[in-house]
Amino acid sequence: MKKMTLASMDIAEHKREDLKRIFPEVFSEERIDFDQLKRVLGDWVASDAERFGLNWPGKAECMKIIQKPSSATLKPLRDESVHFDATENLFIEGENLEVLKLLQRAYFGKVKMISIDPPYNTGKEFIYPDKYCEELKTYLAYTGQVDGDGRKFSTNVDTDGRYHSRWLNMMYPRLYIARNLLREDGVIFVNIDDNEVHHLRMVMDLIFGEENFVGNIAWKKTSGDNKPSFAFTHDNIVIYGKTSNQLPRVRLTGPQRLQYKNPDNDPRGDWAQTDYRSRWTKNERPNLYYAITQPNTKEKIFPDTHTKSTRVWGCEKNVHKENERNGLVWWGKDGLAKEPKRKRFLFDHRGVNTRSVWDDAGTNDSASGELAELFPECRSIFDNPKPISLLKKIISIASDKSYIVLDFFAGSATTAHAVMQLNAEDGGKRKYICVQLPEPTNEKSEAHKAGYETIADIAKERIRRAAAKIEDELNGQLDLNGNGQLDLGFKAFKLDSSNFRIWDGDVEDTDALIEQLELQVDRIDKEGSAEDILYEILLNAGLPLTAKIEKQVVEEKEVFSIADGEIRVCLERELTTELFDALAKASPSQVICLDEAFYLNDELKVNAGVIFKFYATANETEMVFKTI
Ligand SMILES: C[S@@+](CC[C@H](N)C(=O)[O-])C[C@H]1O[C@@H](n2cnc3c(N)ncnc32)[C@H](O)[C@@H]1O
Numbered sequence: 074m075k076k077m078t079l080a081s082m083d084i085a086e087h088k089r090e091d092l093k094r095i096f097p098e099v100f101s102e103e104r105i106d107f108d109q110l111k112r113v114l115g116d117w118v119a120s121d122a123e124r125f126g127l128n129w130p131g132k133a134e135c136m137k138i139i140q141k142p143s144s145a146t147l148k149p150l151r152d153e154s155v156h157f158d159a160t161e162n163l164f165i166e167g168e169n170l171e172v173l174k175l176l177q178r179a180y181f182g183k184v185k186m187i188s189i190d191p192p193y194n195t196g197k198e199f200i201y202p203d204k205y206c207e208e209l210k211t212y213l214a215y216t217g218q219v220d221g222d223g224r225k226f227s228t229n230v231d232t233d234g235r236y237h238s239r240w241l242n243m244m245y246p247r248l249y250i251a252r253n254l255l256r257e258d259g260v261i262f263v264n265i266d267d268n269e270v271h272h273l274r275m276v277m278d279l280i281f282g283e284e285n286f287v288g289n290i291a292w293k294k295t296s297g298d299n300k301p302s303f304a305f306t307h308d309n310i311v312i313y314g315k316t317s318n319q320l321p322r323v324r325l326t327g328p329q330r331l332q333y334k335n336p337d338n339d340p341r342g343d344w345a346q347t348d349y350r351s352r353w354t355k356n357e358r359p360n361l362y363y364a365i366t367q368p369n370t371k372e373k374i375f376p377d378t379h380t381k382s383t384r385v386w387g388c389e390k391n392v393h394k395e396n397e398r399n400g401l402v403w404w405g406k407d408g409l410a411k412e413p414k415r416k417r418f419l420f421d422h423r424g425v426n427t428r429s430v431w432d433d434a435g436t437n438d439s440a441s442g443e444l445a446e447l448f449p450e451c452r453s454i455f456d457n458p459k460p461i462s463l464l465k466k467i468i469s470i471a472s473d474k475s476y477i478v479l480d481f482f483a484g485s486a487t488t489a490h491a492v493m494q495l496n497a498e499d500g501g502k503r504k505y506i507c508v509q510l511p512e513p514t515n516e517k518s519e520a521h522k523a524g525y526e527t528i529a530d531i532a533k534e535r536i537r538r539a540a541a542k543i544e545d546e547l548n549g550q551l552d553l554n555g556n557g558q559l560d561l562g563f564k565a566f567k568l569d570s571s572n573f574r575i576w577d578g579d580v581e582d583t584d585a586l587i588e589q590l591e592l593q594v595d596r597i598d599k600e601g602s603a604e605d606i607l608y609e610i611l612l613n614a615g616l617p618l619t620a621k622i623e624k625q626v627v628e629e630k631e632v633f634s635i636a637d638g639e640i641r642v643c644l645e646r647e648l649t650t651e652l653f654d655a656l657a658k659a660s661p662s663q664v665i666c667l668d669e670a671f672y673l674n675d676e677l678k679v680n681a682g683v684i685f686k687f688y689a690t691a692n693e694t695e696m697v698f699k700t701i
Pocket of ligand 1: 191510
């Protein structure tokens with residue numbers, strides 16, 4: 074019988090395991106022998122006092138922040154969600170550092186693409202304060218979930234001093250932890266302007282490795298601004314791969330894709346008509362000057378029979394014959410055209426490579442227009458959203474269509490909108506995870522007056538309205554119930570304190586310690602619903618927040634079967650050996666019950682242990698019985 078850990082993944086432990094795998098010889102009695110590691114690495118150890126690298130006040134503290142596990146939870150918000158039980162999209166309201174920590178167990182190595190648009194550090198935006206050891210308390214104070222005690226939240230203004238350091242202290246832990254979530258072939262896109270692009274590149278080199286730098290896209294965001302001497306018309310989109318600096322070639326989209334059709338129902342699929350000629354003249358390539366017979370009119374056609382063009386055919390006569398046999402020569406729908414065209418199939422197209430200048434992906438103005446269309450009652454609901462076409466262009470750079478896109482600075486949820494829109498257009502099954510702080514809207518803002526108290530509220534409403542618009546545009550052509558072809562729903566969660574009493578190892582006086590011990594008898598902390606507790610268990614067991622949960626009655630007790638029975642959870646306070654027998658017989662990988670159900674009942678504990686051991690041996694399975 075094991076005790077379930079109520080904390081996010083131990084990130085340092087994970088790194089130690091990685092090191093152990095590569096250098097087992099440097100570990101002795103579970104400690105690292107650094108001298109041995111230096112010997113193994115040879116000349117690669119930097120020992121000079123002067124080293125190349127990015128340093129700033131607070132960098133060392135960042136590592137402590139990264140390593141401190143989160144003991145918070147994500148509370149499901151069924152009423153704010155759409156198709157809660159069927160959707161695979163997630164919207165999480167919360168401080169992203171805590172949320173990223175909580176996602177580590179379930180989404181480690183699962184995300185194909187991260188696309189973020191963090192605060193640019195222009196001196197105007199809010200920067201979440203990093204109080205190194207009390208992130209959750211600070212967060213709960215900020216969101217009014219517990220009484221605040223004077224903690225200060227402010228914008229990062231350049232008169233503060235340490236202006237860049239504060240920004241780096243905010244970005245470094247988040248990027249570091251986010252990298253863990255990427256798949257090995259995963260890729261991250263970060264929007265940034267020239268205020269911090271140089272620091273961003275260096276901090277990304279530190280975390281992702283400069284060998285995994287893919288490129289820096291200049292996205293034309295406006296045609297001009299009103300600065301006196303220099304117009305900043307672009308933003309940067311910095312791209313790094315987790316393990317590679319290569320991007321897949323992009324499938325054709327837009328006008329290029331529209332050239333591919335199938336007017337003759339060719340079983341090979343869509344194709345485009347291309348020129349049958351080359352760029353050469355008769356003098357340069359006399360072998361390409363010959364007569365082609367029109368199959369229907371039987372006319373003999375030379376390259377200059379019907380045009381004044383001096384260009385000759387694009388292939389030699391024998392290749393032309395081969396093209397005819399392979400059905401690659403097109404004479405128009407009626408078969409009577411005077412000149413042939415070459416059929417080029419879409420499946421043959423290698424795609425296009427990503428260019429470093431984007432001037433066709435919408436602008437700041439078009440993005441504001443898109444939001445205004447969704448929120449006609451409010452002239453400016455959110456400052457500086459990104460255009461949907463920009464996000465669609467980013468998201469299209471991936472070789473498959475059914476991966477997870479993560480945006481942990483979601484703002485007005487343009488990423489979620491773009492994922493739904495793109496899936497509607499190309500039949501993809503991409504899913505999103507969006508994280509957004511419930512940053513209060515300015516009391517004087519139109520958004521606030523329209524009833525949106527936080528940016529997270531705006532984002533959720535945008536997703537709902539965008540989904541309705543897409544549904545409307547598709548006009549019932551697809552099954553939109555969230556369990557069919559197009560997932561327009563989302564499951565909403567909010568960051569909250571644990572449903573369980575967490576042992577506080579920092580208490581010093583005896584009375585506080587006794588109080589702690591007494592509290593542990595009944596570990597369920599507050600009025601959390603069974604669903605709240607189940608999702609906390611799900612997170613700690615490393616299962617995705619979209620895992621299926623079914624309620625069953627087993628031996629007269631309420632049991633939750635998670636992920637098709639992989640885990641069974643019983644939150645009843647009185648348990649029986651009959652129940653253990655039935656649960657163990659089904660051989661799930663884990664059974665989880667409340668610790669307090671065994672309070673002062675050692676006999677029940679022993680019986681449970683015996684029953685689970687018996688069935689694990691009989692069924693030759695690894696079955697873990699945990700209490701919480
Ligand atoms: C530049 S905006 C993103 C805009 C977004 N791309 C769009 O199109 O709407 C950055 C967002 O990150 C949010 N943010 C800042 N710090 C955060 C944190 N620690 N956790 C979660 N969100 C945060 C801000 O509230 C802001 O809405």
